Amino acid sequence: MSTPIRTDGQPVDPDGPESRLRRFATIWSRAIFPVTATSLTRPEFERHLLPLARRLIEALHRRHFDPAPAHEVGAALVGVHCTDPDALSRTLGVVDSYLVLYCGTGGDLRPEEARARCARLQHALAAGFAQALRERTLSEQEAIARSALSARSAAEEALHTTEARFRAVFEGAAVGIGIADLEGRVLEVNETLTRMFGGVEGQIRSRNVSEWVHPEDAPQVWKLYEELVRGERDHYRVEKPYYRGDGTVLWTNLTVSLLRDAEGRPQYQLALLEDTTERRLLNLRLRYEATHDALTGLPNRTLFFERLDKALAAGDGKRFGLCYLDLDGFKAVNDSLGHSAGDRLLVEVADRLQSCATGPGEMVARLGGDEFVALTTGTDTLREVDELASRILGVLSVPIRLEGRELTVRGSIGVVEGPADERGPAEVLRSADITMYRAKAAGGNRFERADPEADARAITRHGLTNALPAALERGEFFIEYQPLVHLGDGSVHGAEALVRWSHPQHGVLGPDRFIPLAEHTGLIVPLGRWVMEESVRQARFWQERHPGARAGAPLRVNVNLSPTQLHHPGLVADTVEMLERSGLEPGALCLEVTESALIGADDDLLKPLRQLADMGVDIALDDFGTGYSNLANLRRLPVSVLKLDRSFTQSMQQHPADPVDIKIVEGIVSLAHSLQLAVTVEGVETGAQAEQLRELGCDTAQGWYYARPGAPDRIHSLALTDAV
């Protein structure tokens, strides 16, 4: 670019040398642009050629001809990236055809001389182009080769660094790493792996991967291995044991990966092993502790339920048998000999039970306290479970030596047997529990078989017991009243309050169905209080509505008092409060207490009754004649009424009545009257009965002959009828 280019806009002589120069450059540019790879635009490219054209023309016209500038022009073409051989031939064509034609005139150059010079310029240009192209090609080749080399050495260096890093990772890893080929030949192992296997690398390297079998291998392990080496699986993870060189067992978490080459073909297998031996031992110990009873070493509740679940989930044709054992009188041993003796007893019992259940599918577990279970599974449990129960009773029958004395331990066993797949574990265990109680109730030291009917009864009992508290809250109880009739004149004297339960599912239940349950759970106290309060209120209501039903003797109410209520410290205070609140005089209330509740009663127990009696409350001795009927005791008791049990009156339903019964009743009445006690009879069902009892001197009576228990307003109407 030695010569300045005239810019457009400057006036140029259309046929002057400058204009001719430009036309030459345009033709040249048009000829070679298509064969260049330049990113320049056509005008840019043309402007690039302009100084080259000028040099050619100057060389053509030079006084002392020298073709050297053409050499440089040829080289310059290569410089602007005209490397295509066509660019040269087209250039030479343009120079040959147009250089002299456009730019040969002027000066003193003869035409022949111009042609000759033009030829020589072409020779020089071609040589310059060729030389520059050769140099450029060589230098570019050298440059790219050098670049490839330096890239390669940089990559190698990086690879070396990487490899060193990988090697450090491999050797320093906390997990064992091994690489093997697909035939199972071990190629490399790291130090950690060697250490895990006992420290001798040769022992690992010399064995094929497929030889590392262990009897406790999970069943799928070798199938996974085969799939991996066949290239069908890229990795798998298992828990796997190995034998170390010294025969001890190494447990590992093993992860095996398939390594493929760049084309994706399986090449190596990579194994990562984590030593889990200690963790596994710890887990086993924790598992053992979680599933065994610390005292006896027997399987505990957790393990038992796992086995029971499994037994109950077993398939067709499988059965199970369960013995639920509770020791008889164990509490007494604990109380008299102390807990440590009790514990030793349990351990001995556990050992003996263990010896009973050694067959396949049999197990013994301790559920807690002195409760044990024995389970048998299989297909023949119907027979086996009886034998098992007998064996258990047998081993218990041998006295146990403890603290220098011999103790005889007995047990009650509930046996449940049946097909798998029918009942859940909770149901089975409940049935066994209920049956065990039946065995205990039948005197203990025996086994009973579960019986669906007995179960159902017990389950109802169980259900009722659970439902009692809510029933009281929801007001499901109500009271019926059975009139007490004066035998002398047949007038209604009062009524006995009888509680009923209007159960949402079972309908109306009598007190015999739920009072024992309430008594057992203690609910009898609030229930009894409610009955008394309700009855007292009712009696007061009758009196208000019917003030003089019977002159001087208003309607009274009898309320039953259970043994637990009798012992309840709040009895006197509660009763007083209820009477006061309702305004009923104490004489209108009669509390009925069973004879059996007062047997052997000491003064402490009698004190509240005495207080109540002193206040004017009548106390009736209920069910008289069913217990020991300690007549001598009667004097001590603060009672004012005897209620004869219905068993005495039953024989009087026939006619003629049993004379012995008549004598007995006569005797009791006379005795009672001599002790200033009134006599009430229950269960009067016929007129003959009533007449007989009246003749025998009984004071009051109740029974279906007069009225069944009923709603309070019925008493009211009876009393009114009576008065008329």
Added chain:
Amino acid sequence: MERPAWAPTGIDISVPSVSRIYDYYLGGSHNFEVDREAARKAMEFIPGLPKVMQANRAFMRRAVRFALDEGITQFLDIGSGIPTFGNVHEIAQSGAPEARVVYVDHDPVAVAHSKAVLEGNDLAGVVAADLRKPQDVLSSPEVTRLLDLDRPVALLLVAVLHFVEDSDDPRAAVAALRDALAPGSLLILTHAAYEGIPLSEDRAGGAVGVYRNIRNPLVMRTSEEIATFFDGFEMVAPGLVQMPMWRPESSPEQEDPYAFSGFAGVGRIA
């Protein structure tokens, strides 16, 4: 397992390289026989391939000048290949001597060569990284040293996205780069397409097969598909067009018919 970032790829010059093939198309000698063999095979199907490359270079030259006119003096050229006549830094620095250029390529030989070419040029640098991992590009020391990402940058993706298969999610890579650039930045892009090639698709497909055989698949996309690379950019007039049609400086009628193979466009981040 994917190769960790610090593990280098190997150098195997017995495998053809797309950047050296490109150099050969442009008449250069920065190539080996394997490259030339592949190039000649491709040219059996599309004889005008050099003209396609030339049109690419010419568009790039115009677009770089456009960026300079916009006041942009920072250039990030990803897929830059073998430096050859009329490189980005030559164009940019001849217009604005303070212009800064970072070249990025994943071909280690191209990177080594670029390093040699750029020796002594403090305002230009080269990064060995892959477009498919834009974070590697953005967090490279050269980008940190040479470019101020708080100011506009011209991002060049010239003849490179058609080497990224959809399974490698090239749109996510472009989006990641876009999100790293300041408003006013430009995306300068060209992409191969069957549209515009003056040959049947079957015939042109033969060249695609050559690239597939050298394990560097060439992904031809339609102009609609190519346009989606500009999601999040405002198109600069005249939009996405055949290469010679983008702001031509001389009459497009004079262009070689092969120059119309493929699309070019410039987008701006608002």
